[in-house]
Amino acid sequence: MITLNTINFNDTVIIKNITGEETLKRRLLDLGFIPESKVTCLLISPFKDPKAYQINNNLIALRNIDAKNIEVEYE
């Protein structure tokens, strides 16, 4: 299973599962990182970490280490 932090700039993937520690998982779910949603990597910060992802019309910045908790699949 690939994780969100590994996808390339401008790639769109579908979320399959959210893993990891409870507080972060809860926050990710609140922000709309929900299984079966589409997510696109839209911005990369000057030092390559964090990256910003578009989900449901919102742009959300995540650190790579946190995005690792989101399992995704290409369409």
Place this chain on the structure above:
Amino acid sequence: MNNIKVALIGTPNVGKSTIYNALTKNHEHTGNWAGKTVDFTKGECIYNNTKYTFYDLPGTYSLISKSEEETIATDFIWSQNFDVAVVVCDATSLEKGINLVFQTEEICHKVVVCVNLIDEAKKKGIHINTNLLSKNLNLPVITTSAKDKVGLEKLLVAIQNASEKDYLNIDYGPLEPKINDIITEINPTTQNKKWIALRILDNNNHYLDKFNTENLLNLGPKTKEAKTSLANVDISLEIVMHLMKEIKIKLKNVITYQKLNYNSRERKIDKILTSKIWGIPIMLLFLFLIFYLTIIGANYPSDLLFKFFSSLEDNLTNLLNFFSLPHAIIDLLVNGVYKTLYWVVSVMLPPMLIFFPLFTFLEDLGVLPRIAFNMDRAFNKCQACGKQALTMCMGIGCNAVGVTGARIIDSKRERMIAILTNVFMPCNGKFPTLIAIITMFFVGLSNKYGSLLCALILTGFIFLGILVTFLVSYLLSITLLKGEKSSFTLELPPYRMPKILSTITYSLKNRAIFVLSRAVKVAIPAGIVIWLIANISINGNLLLHYLSNFLNPFGKLLGLDGVVILALLLGFPANEIVIPALLMCYLKTSSLIDFESYAVLKNILVLNGWTIKTAICFLILMMFHYPCSTTILTIKNETKSNKFTLLAFILPCLIGISLCLLINLIF
């Protein structure tokens, strides 16, 4: 008169506070810095013979979250101390808002849905069928564009007519039988048992503590059994998935998109602002531009105010003579109180009035989250949170607000770091002093590019502040505040063109009142104290001499003198009065020279032995010394710890003192 209490709930960045301000015409903020609501505020309005009391709650993504930032909102809603809940949604991203609507409906009887930013949605080609949405949700739905005050009266009518409904009952599928089991073990008189049962299932400790203290629970074997049987189920995911399922059903056919790719221009801007090469330089350029505009814009009005106030000095003296007051009292009032007061007003007011609208403009535009995005990597390396960049920006406005603003950081350890290091960002009260010294000693008074150079040097000083922030953050996280890095999630809201005119009038009105009231509150007593120190003599020697002689060896060690140290001590209530205190002590009031221009000012300083080195040491110590009394009180409030408050006091002093010692040793 009928009084309706209304809670305003909404996800961050939906313009909730704009609605609140437009409705209540109440521009009071928790601090003196516009922006994020970190505490809730209360305001009133009267419409149709009904009094509405609005509670503006901080933005929250969810009412069942466990993050500390959101507990103010959730606690308020749990208290049920209001009649109607208005959930403000973002028309351009309705799912997120409806999620919050559902969660609100699960614990509130009267709910009104307000779909804000409808103008923005229209521009982006998003159409929302409000009638269908209202029918699907069985709730009143009002569309607004709060920025332009569209739809607000309809909202008030809808609030008045909101009808009482049962709590929303969402089908949580496999959880349902277990929920019913737990309900049998909740005190029978308790309201909303299903919601409580859900919080027990997803182990929400924040609420569990509340339930326990309110004696709502009577848990026994059935609850235990329900929890063990679901041990392999991801409860929070299950809850969210069922909420989402319901949202998809309710939003079916409600939203239609006309244009795709409506975000492309925004993405282009974002790409430049966060690009590898330009990202950081552009942020510094923004900072530089703000300072530059502040400096050139403030010069002339400052001069004018100075001249105006000093020309009144003789009249004031004559007037007081007319009442035949004793000479000492007149001297105290004119040379003590009046001089300090007009220094603070003429030197502080113009830059603040220019700086604040500019900064508010950048903030409203949506630039600050991008700064946090760009800088996060550096904070990450220091084991701190990228949102600290936001609190630093707030700190440039006012450290007390930056400290309160640190609530947006979830992890307690990282929040402490942000609070303890906030003072390294020089606040607005320090700017005019820094600008004055830089202009006098580094730029020269007749330099054609003076303002430009001055802004550059000031940006350099901010840069130094940023470096020290990183260094201290890192040192703290490997010593006193050791711990795990927490996660970092930050929404980058769409760019929104602020209403320029209202930003300006709002800032002018609020800043002018704030600065003037602060001037009166701080400068008057400070003026009296300074005058007394400079005029009371013991055994034929002025108190001022005793104090400055006492502090002199310490001052000399730092490349300064006793008077500077005394002025900084006197500036504890507010940084604004450091320079007037300094001047009065140097002039010892008897010499009666007016400090109406930088040239005169520089003269006074040079006569008292100031050199470039003194100026550098003074700037360093001005940047790095204890936070003002307001900030210290705020830190005490926010950390609830004497130890950390003391640390917040000592830490910047240590840095300032060691830097000055170093400079003094080397040069």
